[in-house]
Amino acid sequence: MREHLTNLWPQVAPLVAAADRPSRYIDHEFGAVRKPDADFRFCMVYPDTYELGQPNQALRILVNAVNARPHLAAERGFIPAPDMCDALRREGLPIFSMESCAPFGEFDVIGFTLAHELVATNVLEALDLAGIPLRATDRAEDDPIIVAGGPCAYNPEPFYLFIDAFSIGEGEEAVPDALELIRQLRLQGASRADILRALAAQDGWYVPSLYRLRDEAAAQQAGSWLEPAQPGVPDTVVKRIYEGFATSPGWEPCVVPYAEVVHDRLSVEVLRGCARGCRFCQAGMMYRPVRERSVRNIVESVKAGLAHTGYDEVSLTSLSSTDHSRIAQVLEQLNCAFAGTGTRISLPSQRLDSFGVDMAGLVAGQKKGGLTFAPEAGTQRLRNVINKNVTEDDLFAAIDAAFAAGWRRCKLYFMIGLPTETDEDVKGIASLAQRAYDRAKKAVPPEQRGNIRMSVSAALFVPKAQTPFQWDGQIPPEEARRRAHLLRDSVKYKAVDVHWHDPATSFVEAVMSRGGRLAAEWVETAWKRGARFDAWTEHFNEQAWRDAADEVGLDVEAVAQTSYEPGYVMPWAHISTGASARWLAKERYRAAEEITTPDCTFGACSACGACPGLESGNVLAALRVAAGSNAVGDGVSAGPPEACDGAASNARPSRRNPYISLLAIEDDCAQENAVPEPHGFGEGGGPQ
Amino acid sequence: MTDPANFRLRVTFCKQGRLCMLSHLEIARALERAVRRAGLPYAISQGFSPHMKIAFGAALPVGVGGTCELFDLQLTRYVAPQKALAALQAASVADLMPSAARYIEHTAPAASVAFPKSTYLARLSALPEGGVVVPETVTVVRKKKEKTLAVGEYLLGELELALAADGDAGDASVVAQLRFKLESKPTGSLRPDVLLANCTDGAGNTLQAATITRVAQEA
Known part of the structure; x- marks a missing residue:
């Protein structure tokens, strides 16, 4: 623990002045928090540039959660853009935090959020720019402890060389608790090794250096590739969840950036988790169970957030916001509260089967940009395999509603290379998109038909750890290109555009998603050969990754493309989302038989194991009703929030699913959350 | 009103x-x-x-x-x-x-x-030996096209050089101040930072500006 942090600004300022977009580096935004009196400092790093990292929810949540504790201070960190990385190296300056402009190396703990597979080389770029040894085993007592979490921590092995400890699951409590523990141990003079052993004993923490790798036969026998090398280290690390999520306020302080960032708006998380059970989807497995916030909490949070930040747009975020049992009431109340103020309310994830005429009406007051729907597969057979549980009729009904309500652009997301996919399924994508276009044409007056745009975006399937499709190999890049060209050639309409992702990056994602410990050496070698900013098309360096595979002797094709029998023990078997490996295998068998599994938040428990395993359950604001109907309001748009939420108290938990509970008539946070009108000028603006 | x-x-x-x-x-x-x-x-x-x-x-x-x-x-x-x-x-x-x-x-x-007339104050970290030499024209690149601006069309009056008081603007490295007035025209304007970057001292060295600040705007 250091006395104070060095302020690098005087040395950095000339470089910032000469850099592309200086506003990335200047800090001093409205809402940035400084805690100079704290004696234990944490730097929370998003391993990409400011524009991508600043809007990240995990960064905001964890910085706030850490700053809320006495003695602890959290700062933000990002990776400088390539021009600035080079300038820092040229001048011999280290990577720096935002608030104090201090070297990363002076922090007690550095946290990385591993948001996706392609950030791996940027983690190394940051460590190198910080002058911190890349490998955990090479670090000295005084070096910061490097922790990481986020989606990629569910298969942490490709990062195991670089990260001292992984936080598995939700970090609201796990991260500040761990920091307090480390601070205490540091004060007592504990060694780095002692601290890591103590962390490994905490729920939800995985310390890779405390495990030994088994060989394949032993791994299949034991059910895990990794064996604790010491007593007190768990065989399996089960994710932590934030039990208080549903009743915690949806508004919490945030930084308002100057630079134009990717999501430049207020975000309010309306619910966490999704139990639709799409078999390719990692998020749907790792955020279980489903927890909704109440209508009043959401509405008050939006009001407070807009008043505090000055944003003119709010996004109601979650994996599937239209699944919120009371989304219609939320939208009605927000539409009413912000009518005529120029405030936009956006719903980022529209499910096809819940976007009907009612939902179109509720979000129709807004400027109509493009709408995005994700049918994911072109035929009903394949949609049943992946458990998408939407039909062509759902798509057509959504298209009818959207284009009748005034939208003119629609983007359809699909995946190619899904397990069991045939050429018929690929051609089905083209056919579906063209028929969707025909429907759109019918819903639009003849003179406006020229404005209709339908675009098809096809991503290559990446098998994700902790999903029923984790055992399925990815199709080779050349086959992916063939199928993409088949799709392109099958689309006959000029008004339907087809785009697809570069299979070369999806291939690296698949190796990272499924790789074991050898993949970490591959990442390190690729970085040494120049790979960084892999998620940026213009910086992706395929050759570096290819050469690195040869150098470390990793058969990357085998890692990405081999299919295994469901039940085969994968390299991440020691990490648990709560959903059991047995259930994942069962889901994979059901996929082969084209049998769908319903969403447990609408009815019967599907026995994934998350609720009993995590000693938790789904928490809903009201009972969810059959698909689509959540969009039907109860006609109280002008009424006070109490009037709406009162209805929830009469509902009974489902008899068929013991793992559903309902929020109490109202949680208390609304009061704490309420914000007085600033300065007494009344409601923002009004039409003139 | x-x-x-x-x-x-x-x-x-x-x-x-x-x-x-x-x-x-x-x-x-x-x-x-x-x-x-x-x-x-x-x-x-x-x-x-x-x-x-x-x-x-x-x-x-x-x-x-x-x-x-x-x-x-x-x-x-x-x-x-x-x-x-x-x-x-x-x-x-x-x-x-x-x-x-x-x-x-x-x-x-x-x-x-x-307010087309702007007065700028540049704080310099090195005293220009032999005064400030203002170029007659400045070449700028806009939208990939080169354009030559006649400084006299935009610069009103002379550049005024003064020694800075100790600790000017809290920055001890500032040794001199340069004050000048530029007028923007409907057809375009000359940026103060671009003008300064094209000025030299008597020996032909570029000026070292620590900060440039607009201190007045007039009609």
Whole structure:
């Protein structure tokens, strides 16, 4: 623990002045928090540039959660853009935090959020720019402890060389608790090794250096590739969840950036988790169970957030916001509260089967940009395999509603290379998109038909750890290109555009998603050969990754493309989302038989194991009703929030699913959350 | 005020410190957000894409600060200027702080064109030996096209060089100040940072400007 942090600004300022977009580096935004009196400092790093990292929810949540504790201070960190990385190296300056402009190396703990597979080389770029040894085993007592979490921590092995400890699951409590523990141990003079052993004993923490790798036969026998090398280290690390999520306020302080960032708006998380059970989807497995916030909490949070930040747009975020049992009431109340103020309310994830005429009406007051729907597969057979549980009729009904309500652009997301996919399924994508276009044409007056745009975006399937499709190999890049060209050639309409992702990056994602410990050496070698900013098309360096595979002797094709029998023990078997490996295998068998599994938040428990395993359950604001109907309001748009939420108290938990509970008539946070009108000028603006 | 239904508030603010590095668009966005945080009853345009009725003064380049920058805000009802100012100040960060607010006639020219003459103060970290040599022309690249500007068309009067008092602007490395006035024309303008970058001392060395600040705007 250091006395104070060095302020690098005087040395950095000339470089910032000469850099592309200086506003990335200047800090001093409205809402940035400084805690100079704290004696234990944490730097929370998003391993990409400011524009991508600043809007990240995990960064905001964890910085706030850490700053809320006495003695602890959290700062933000990002990776400088390539021009600035080079300038820092040229001048011999280290990577720096935002608030104090201090070297990363002076922090007690550095946290990385591993948001996706392609950030791996940027983690190394940051460590190198910080002058911190890349490998955990090479670090000295005084070096910061490097922790990481986020989606990629569910298969942490490709990062195991670089990260001292992984936080598995939700970090609201796990991260500040761990920091307090480390601070205490540091004060007592504990060694780095002692601290890591103590962390490994905490729920939800995985310390890779405390495990030994088994060989394949032993791994299949034991059910895990990794064996604790010491007593007190768990065989399996089960994710932590934030039990208080549903009743915690949806508004919490945030930084308002100057630079134009990717999501430049207020975000309010309306619910966490999704139990639709799409078999390719990692998020749907790792955020279980489903927890909704109440209508009043959401509405008050939006009001407070807009008043505090000055944003003119709010996004109601979650994996599937239209699944919120009371989304219609939320939208009605927000539409009413912000009518005529120029405030936009956006719903980022529209499910096809819940976007009907009612939902179109509720979000129709807004400027109509493009709408995005994700049918994911072109035929009903394949949609049943992946458990998408939407039909062509759902798509057509959504298209009818959207284009009748005034939208003119629609983007359809699909995946190619899904397990069991045939050429018929690929051609089905083209056919579906063209028929969707025909429907759109019918819903639009003849003179406006020229404005209709339908675009098809096809991503290559990446098998994700902790999903029923984790055992399925990815199709080779050349086959992916063939199928993409088949799709392109099958689309006959000029008004339907087809785009697809570069299979070369999806291939690296698949190796990272499924790789074991050898993949970490591959990442390190690729970085040494120049790979960084892999998620940026213009910086992706395929050759570096290819050469690195040869150098470390990793058969990357085998890692990405081999299919295994469901039940085969994968390299991440020691990490648990709560959903059991047995259930994942069962889901994979059901996929082969084209049998769908319903969403447990609408009815019967599907026995994934998350609720009993995590000693938790789904928490809903009201009972969810059959698909689509959540969009039907109860006609109280002008009424006070109490009037709406009162209805929830009469509902009974489902008899068929013991793992559903309902929020109490109202949680208390609304009061704490309420914000007085600033300065007494009344409601923002009004039409003139 | 000729039209009582029209409350046009002209706000003066500074752009200083690190926030000199913000672009005009970033400043505009930050000010709009400050207005919303202040809870002022701002007017909203009617149309396909409703937005706040706010207009900004003449743009400053990235890296150049200002002590008397302007924006005009249309309000839907009267708020005492001092109250509006206090609310804006409470909602602003130190380096983008409003310092004055007054109502102006609705016929007054827009802040962006009303004050074409700008006075700049450059703080220099090295004393130019043998005075400052101003070039006759400056070549700039705009939209990939080269354009040659005659400095005399934009520069009003002489550049005034003065020794800086000790600890000028809290920065001991500043040894001299250079004051000059530029006029923007309907056809274009000469950026103060570009002019300085093209000036030399008597020995042909480029000037070392620590900061450049717009200190006055005139009609």
